[in-house]
Amino acid sequence: MACRKKRNSVANMFGNWKLLILLVMVVSSVLAIGLKTYAYGRNGVEVVFVQPDSPARGVINQGDIITHINNRPINNADEWNNVIQGITGDIKLRINNKDITILINNTFGIDVKNIERTNLQFGLDLQGGTRVLLKPKENVTQDTAYQIISTLETRSNAYGLREIKFQPLIIGDTFLIQIEAAGLQRDIVENLLATQGKFEAKIIKPVDITGDAAIQLGQEKFPVKITGEDIEINNSLISKNKTFRLKNIEFEYVNKTQDRIFLLASVYSGQDIELVSTDPQSSAVAPQSGGYAFYFTVFVSKEGAEKFADVTAGIPSKLDFQTGERYLDTSLLLYLDDEIVSQLSVSEALAGEIFQSPQIQGFRETYEEAFGEKLRLQTILRSGALPTTLETVSVNTISPTLGSEFLITSLYAGILAGTIVFLVILGRYRSLKTVIPLVLISLSEVIIIIGIAAANDSVIWGVAILVNLFIISAVWWKKRESDIFAWIGAIMIPLIGMLSWTIDLPTIGGIIAAIGTGVNDLIIIADEALGGRKKEITEDAKTRIKRAMFTIFGAAAIIIAAMIPLMFLGVGLVRGFAITTIVGVLVGIFITRPVYAKIVEPKTVVS
Amino acid sequence: MEEGKGEFRKYKLLIPIPIILLIFSAAVLVNGYAQTGEWFLRSVELKGGTLITINNPGDISAASLETSLSKFGAVSVRELRGLSGNAVSIEMGSEIDQNAVLAELRNLGVSTQDSSIQEVGPALSSTFWIQSQFAIITAFVLMSIAVFLIFRTFVPSFAVILAAASDIIATIAFMQLLGIQLSFASLAAILTLIGYSVDTDVLLTTRVLKGFGSLRERINAAMKTGLLMSFTAIGALAAILVFSLSAVLSQIAIVLLIGLIIDIANTWIQNASILAWHAERKGIV
Numbered sequence: 001m002a003c004r005k006k007r008n009s010v011a012n013m014f015g016n017w018k019l020l021i022l023l024v025m026v027v028s029s030v031l032a033i034g035l036k037t038y039a040y041g042r043n044g045v046e047v048v049f050v051q052p053d054s055p056a057r058g059v060i061n062q063g064d065i066i067t068h069i070n071n072r073p074i075n076n077a078d079e080w081n082n083v084i085q086g087i088t089g090d091i092k093l094r095i096n097n098k099d100i101t102i103l104i105n106n107t108f109g110i111d112v113k114n115i116e117r118t119n120l121q122f123g124l125d126l127q128g129g130t131r132v133l134l135k136p137k138e139n140v141t142q143d144t145a146y147q148i149i150s151t152l153e154t155r156s157n158a159y160g161l162r163e164i165k166f167q168p169l170i171i172g173d174t175f176l177i178q179i180e181a182a183g184l185q186r187d188i189v190e191n192l193l194a195t196q197g198k199f200e201a202k203i204i205k206p207v208d209i210t211g212d213a214a215i216q217l218g219q220e221k222f223p224v225k226i227t228g229e230d231i232e233i234n235n236s237l238i239s240k241n242k243t244f245r246l247k248n249i250e251f252e253y254v255n256k257t258q259d260r261i262f263l264l265a266s267v268y269s270g271q272d273i274e275l276v277s278t279d280p281q282s283s284a285v286a287p288q289s290g291g292y293a294f295y296f297t298v299f300v301s302k303e304g305a306e307k308f309a310d311v312t313a314g315i316p317s318k319l320d321f322q323t324g325e326r327y328l329d330t331s332l333l334l335y336l337d338d339e340i341v342s343q344l345s346v347s348e349a350l351a352g353e354i355f356q357s358p359q360i361q362g363f364r365e366t367y368e369e370a371f372g373e374k375l376r377l378q379t380i381l382r383s384g385a386l387p388t389t390l391e392t393v394s395v396n397t398i399s400p401t402l403g404s405e406f407l408i409t410s411l412y413a414g415i416l417a418g419t420i421v422f423l424v425i426l427g428r429y430r431s432l433k434t435v436i437p438l439v440l441i442s443l444s445e446v447i448i449i450i451g452i453a454a455a456n457d458s459v460i461w462g463v464a465i466l467v468n469l470f471i472i473s474a475v476w477w478k479k480r481e482s483d484i485f486a487w488i489g490a491i492m493i494p495l496i497g498m499l500s501w502t503i504d505l506p507t508i509g510g511i512i513a514a515i516g517t518g519v520n521d522l523i524i525i526a527d528e529a530l531g532g533r534k535k536e537i538t539e540d541a542k543t544r545i546k547r548a549m550f551t552i553f554g555a556a557a558i559i560i561a562a563m564i565p566l567m568f569l570g571v572g573l574v575r576g577f578a579i580t581t582i583v584g585v586l587v588g589i590f591i592t593r594p595v596y597a598k599i600v601e602p603k604t605v606v607s
Numbered sequence: 608m609e610e611g612k613g614e615f616r617k618y619k620l621l622i623p624i625p626i627i628l629l630i631f632s633a634a635v636l637v638n639g640y641a642q643t644g645e646w647f648l649r650s651v652e653l654k655g656g657t658l659i660t661i662n663n664p665g666d667i668s669a670a671s672l673e674t675s676l677s678k679f680g681a682v683s684v685r686e687l688r689g690l691s692g693n694a695v696s697i698e699m700g701s702e703i704d705q706n707a708v709l710a711e712l713r714n715l716g717v718s719t720q721d722s723s724i725q726e727v728g729p730a731l732s733s734t735f736w737i738q739s740q741f742a743i744i745t746a747f748v749l750m751s752i753a754v755f756l757i758f759r760t761f762v763p764s765f766a767v768i769l770a771a772a773s774d775i776i777a778t779i780a781f782m783q784l785l786g787i788q789l790s791f792a793s794l795a796a797i798l799t800l801i802g803y804s805v806d807t808d809v810l811l812t813t814r815v816l817k818g819f820g821s822l823r824e825r826i827n828a829a830m831k832t833g834l835l836m837s838f839t840a841i842g843a844l845a846a847i848l849v850f851s852l853s854a855v856l857s858q859i860a861i862v863l864l865i866g867l868i869i870d871i872a873n874t875w876i877q878n879a880s881i882l883a884w885h886a887e888r889k890g891i892v
Contacts (some may be wrong), residue, residue, distance in 0.1 A: 125723075125855070129709040134732065172734055393728040402662055406853045413850035417843035424839045501778065505855040506795060512859070513799045519843075520806050520836040527832040547817055554757040554809045559802025561749035565742035566798055569735075569791065573652075577795045581802075 015469040018483075018595045021468055021490050025591055026444050028464040029451020032497065033118050035460065038040050043075045045068055045112035048056075048163050048182065054109025056102050060095060062163070064110065065371045068094035077114050084108050119454040123504025123576070126407045128400030130184040133169070134177040134194055134390040142168070144387050145175040152177070152193055154383040159192055159375060177390065186395060196454045197380040200335040201268035201304075203346075205251070210259045216314035217247050217353070224261070231261060264333075265311040268358070272304030276382045283378070285370045288363065289432045292370035295361040296378055305354040307432050313352035320345070334360055337389075341377060360540060410508050417512070421519055429526065437599045438522045445518050448493070448591070449511055449584050455500035464494040489590025496583060507576035514584020517559060521593050529600040541602045552593060556585045614822045615887055618880035621799035626693050629690055629773050631779035650790035651698060651725055653739060655732035657705050660854060661712070662694040662721035669695055677702045685795060687854070697852070701728060703886065721747065739794055746798045747772070750805065758812060765883040767808040770873045774804040777873075778866040787862065792855040796862035803840065804870040807833040808878050815882050815891075822886055826879055833874060837867050 040167065044067035050057050060066075066074060069090050074080050087108075092101050124131050124377055128142070145168040146437060156164045164181040179193065207215050214221040215233070225232040230239045231253060238244050243252045255262040277283050283296035317326045326348040334342040342360045360377060364370035418439070426435045468490035475481050501507070529541065530550035559581065566578035619887050631796060640646055651658045673684040673696060680703050687694040695717075697708065712719055727735070758764045775797060779789075787793060814829035815822065846866070847860040885891075 135728075135731070157640075171731075171738075173818050174734075176731075391728075393731040395724065395726040397725075398723040399721055402723055405662065405721065406851075406856075409851050410853065410856060413847040413856065416846040416850055420846050421839045421844040424835070424842050450859055475881070505853055506792065509792065509795060509856055509859040512843075512856075513802075513863075516840050516843065516863075517802060517806060519839055520803075523839070524810060524832055527828070527835075547813060550817070551810050551813045554753075554813070555802070555806045557757065558750050558753045558805045558809065559799070561753040562746040562798045562801040564749060565745040568797055569738050569742045574791045575793045581799065 004242060016595070016598055017471055017481070018486050018591075018598060020471055021486065022444060022591055022595045024464055024467050024471070025448050025451075025493060025587075027605045028460050028494065029448045029454075029496065030456035031460045032451040032454040033120060034449075035042055036117065036119055036456070041067060042115070042117075043073060043079050044115060045074055045080045046115050047110055048113050049107035049111040049218045050160055051111075054107075055104055056110055057109060057160075059100060059102060060093075060110055064095050065115065066093055067097070068092075077112050080112050082496035091557065119456050119500075120450070121455055121500065121502045122403075122407070123502045123507070124180055124396070124403070125398055125505045126403045126503065127182070128398050128403035129180060129182045130186075131394075131396040132179045132184065132188075132189050132392060133394040134179065134189075135393045136175065136177075136387075137389045137391060139173070140175050140388060141379070142175065145177065148177055148388075148390070150178070150385050151383050155193060155379050156383050159188075159381040161188070176393070179211065182400075186392075189395075190392060192376050192379060194392060195380060195386075196337050196389040197270070197383065197385045198337050199268075199270040199273065199381055199385065200266055200338075201300075201308075202333045202335065203265050203267055203308070204254075204330045204333070205263040205265050205311055206260045206315065207263060208259065209256075209261055213261075215246065215251075215263070217249065217310040218313050221249070223244055226256075226261075229256060231256075247310060247607040265307070267307040267311055267332075268300045268304040270381075270385045272300040273298055273381055273384075274301055275299040276378050278378060282359070283374070285367060285374060287367075291363055292367050292606040293361065293363050295359050296374060296379060297357050297359045300356050300358065302354065302356065305356040309352050309354045312346060312350060312355075315351060317348040317351065332358060334358070336377065336380065361565075398572050406505060410505070414508075414512070419505075425519075425523070429530070434526055434530065434600055437596060438519070438526065441522060442518055443514055445515060445584060445587055445592050446511060448587050449514060449580060450503070452493075452497045452499060452583055452587070453501050453503055453507065453580070457500070458498045461494040461497035464497065465491055486594060493587055493591055496586065501576060501579055504576050506574045507580045510580025511584065513577070513581045514588070517555065517581075517585060518588045518592070521555065521588060522596050524548050524551055525593060525597050526600055529597065529602060545597050545601060548597065549594075552589060556589045558587055608750075614826070615880060618883065620877065621876045622880055625773060625872050628777055628872060632777040635780040635783055636776070647779065647789040648786065649736065650788040650793075651727050651732070652790050653736045655727050655729040655734055656698060656700050657703065657726045658707065659699075659705065659712075660694055660695045660723045660725075661717060661719055662824050664695050664712075664719075666716065667695070667717055671889045672712075672715070672717075676708060679708055679711070682708070686704075687857070694854075701726065707754060730887065732838075735741060735791075739789070739791075742794065743775075743797065746801060747775075750801050754805070757809070758816070760816075761813045762885040763816060763882060766878045766885070767805060767812060769881070770808050770870070770878045771801050771804050772869050773873045773877060774800060774849040774866050777869045778862060781865045781869070782862065785857065785861075785865075787815070790858060792858040793862045796859040797866070799859075800863055800866035800870075804873070805866060807836060807870065807874045810836075811874060811878060812882060815886055826883070830875055830879075833873070837871055841867050 030425065044065045047060055047062055047064045047066065050060055050062060069083055072083065074083065088104050091104050092099060114143050140148070149166045149168060151164050161181060161184070164179060164184065167178045169176045169178050180187065197513050205215070207213060209224070209226055213224040213226065215224055222233060230237050233244060236244070240253055243250055245251070250266045252264040253261065254264050277296055285292050285294040312328060315328045315330050318329050320327050327347060328346040328351055330346060332344040332346050333340050334344070342362060344358065344361065361449060362373055364373055422435065422439055425438060429435055472487055472490060523544065525548045528544040563578040563581050566574050636646055637659065669684045669686040673682060676682040676684065676697065680700060681701045682697060682703070685696050687696065699708065705726065709719055750771060752766045754766045778797060778800060782789070782793065810833050811826070811829040814825045818825040818828065841864060844860045844864045847856055851857055851860070
């Protein structure tokens with residue numbers, strides 16, 4: 001056998017260079033999972049939610065890291081929650097390494113969580129939360145879908161929803177909007193997010209028909225002829241509940257009595273809103289008999305206000321006996337999605353005037369309800385209307401305790417399954433030399449799969465590619481050993497590593513499936529490698545390993561083929577399963593299983 | 608080779624097993640279809656409705672819960688037991704108000720703290736259902752193409768595909784019998800099963816067509832490896848099944864478990880006999 005007697009130390013080091021590449025992958029994976037940069041140290045808590053009525057609103061933001069309270073270090077969320085119990089007065093916090101003092105009268109009104117210590121992103125089913133799918137009432141284009149999401153983001157920011165993620169999904173040829181959030185009440189989804197938010201302000205315009213009936217708009221008068229129940233304006237006949245336009249104002253003919261007809265004039269719409277006030281002078285909740293009243297001012301454009309001036313001109317006023325003030329004999333009706341949210345009296349002084357600051361008012365039984373409704377209306381008016389109404393087509397809620405329970409039981413199940421596999425294989429081969437590497441290889445596959453799923457790890461995998469390139473070139477330089485397949489794996493797998501996906505229950509299922517096929521493949525390799533030992537060697541070990549590899553590649557190709565349709569199924573609910581299985585199989589055939597073949601390959605090679 | 612001759616005939620006594628299994632499965636499916644008009648029991652994802660799952664609900668029986676909740680309409684309650692606790696799942700139509708049901712549960716003294724609620728509207732679920740059927744067919748076609756590309760001979764490739772098809776049909780039939788619904792999770796398991804079951808078939812085919820020794824030796828060697836593969840997987844899946852309380856993982860585990868057990872017959876009797884017949888006819892061995 002032609003074999004070099006002396007190998008220099010470098011060549012020795014690269015003797016099993018595929019193992020070296022495997023080690024690079026495992027180390028990279030561990031780093032990808034656990035290496036997270038902490039801007040403000042490893043201790044502290046992350047702010048996930050600032051309640052709308054929190055005294056810290058505007059000072060503390062979502063994502064801030066709080067490390068100290070009154071100079072006392074905070075290590076985790078439990079500590080924080082204990083410390084803030086009943087704490088009031090001037091509180092000194094260190095937020096993002098800056099000291100800030102906040103006056104707390106009642107409660108902080110902020111929620112915190114422990115700082116994420118890994119780069120893993122866990123799915124809703126493992127950490128708890130709500131996933132909602134909303135479907136636009138009519139089919140929308142991609143642009144419209146993004147426009148909807150941008151409006152929804154504005155709404156959730158304005159409302160102060162915690163950690164909420166929006167994503168457009170395509171199913172068939174329909175766009176859906178997916179919302180994922182830690183804690184999301186169904187009514188918030190329906191009343192705040194899915195509401196179209198079409199704003200309109202209308203004025204009831206009474207027209208006297210006892211004499212020469214005419215609609216007065218500003219200084220102009222438009223004659224009206226009464227024909228039975230219908231009215232005639234500009235030579236066109238209008239029946240009840242029909243609309244017409246005068247001076248670019250839309251009117252609806254709503255009712256007729258003995259001496260008057262009533263028209264409903266649209267004066268402002270959502271486009272006219274220029275500012276929704278939130279400052280305490282023009283936006284507040286105040287106790288009122290039997291409950292709480294809320295109000296806030298909306299500033300509207302000049303064009304809208306001119307319509308108001310035109311319509312209110314000529315409306316008679318009457319005395320309100322309770323307040324002793326004179327009001328117009330009409331109401332300003334504010335509509336949200338065709339429902340009246342406020343009905344306002346208009347002071348006599350405003351008749352025919354350009355009025356740009358109507359106030360939205362309401363009443364609820366409790367402070368919380370009043371505050372919530374005021375915030376909801378302000379939020380919707382600030383964000384503007386959605387291009388279309390959204391309907392809820394699917395809601396999935398998982399409580400946080402259940403989520404973490406799933407993670408823990410999955411872990412136990414995995415350990416138990418691993419132990420059983422270990423025992424079965426040990427019972428068969430009765431050789432730790434065969435079984436221990438098999439277990440370690442399987443374990444390395446799990447670590448690499450999770451490492452690939454981790455986020456924010458492009459740099460680590462970039463370095464891994466460079467290290468692998470170095471190993472490949474060194475081996476080529478010293479030993480002239482080439483293996484196109486291993487080369488592809490050494491570059492491709494770190495590239496895949498730059499991907500990231502959410503670890504959810506289907507992903508765990510995928511890890512189980514990938515490891516299952518992995519163990520199967522390793523058994524095939526072990527059997528082929530050991531097969532020749534028992535009897536006289538009748539077949540070249542290389543041939544047998546080659547045959548094992550053929551089987552493995554065949555099986556891998558087939559499982560990948562079967563997984564591809566799953567990638568596109570049901571708005572990606574089981575995509576984690578498919579991706580994990582495919583990635584696991586690729587890691588197995590390109591990186592780990594060839595290493596195992598090398599380890600268990602009989603040392604005496606028949607040539 | 609003398610030794611190899613007549614290997615196929617030795618299967619004569621065993622061949623009825625996979626055939627009976629297939630006929631039985633087909634009968635179960637046809638019977639189910641005749642009764643309900645459906646080939647599959649579908650989960651809420653695929654037929655629409657609401658599923659409330661409550662872990663550690665306290666001391667309550669599924670039957671009494673179903674009776675108490677029946678005033679809301681058609682509600683079906685099931686119990687899940689695992690080593691780490693128990694759970695009940697309550698399935699109902701979309702028209703039933705889930706908040707009313709949750710309130711009633713709390714009235715009955717059921718702790719709803721560890722719960723999950725899944726609600727899928729009818730339009731979405733019907734799209735999901737069409738997609739699922741499409742996924743099964745696509746996966747099967749892609750798998751068949753891959754098998755033909757790998758072996759490039761008709762009979763062995765056909766035998767592998769037939770084994771996979773038999774596995775899927777029988778697994779779906781047993782799912783019907785055990786009341787396991789087709790959901791995204793169990794669908795993922797069925798597609799994985801295509802991969803798993805084909806593993807052993809590819810092993811067998813490779814050993815028979817490219818192996819060394821007599822036909823019997825080749826089949827035996829493949830069987831020794833293949834059975835070890837199946838038993839380790841069955842052991843691991845059983846562990847997951849008894850331990851995990853997550854419906855997703857339990858469904859994946861039980862479907863794979865059923866499929867792998869069925870696959871033993873389909874690989875080592877059905878596929879092996881076809882291969883033996885092919886190998887002897889073609890004089891490969």
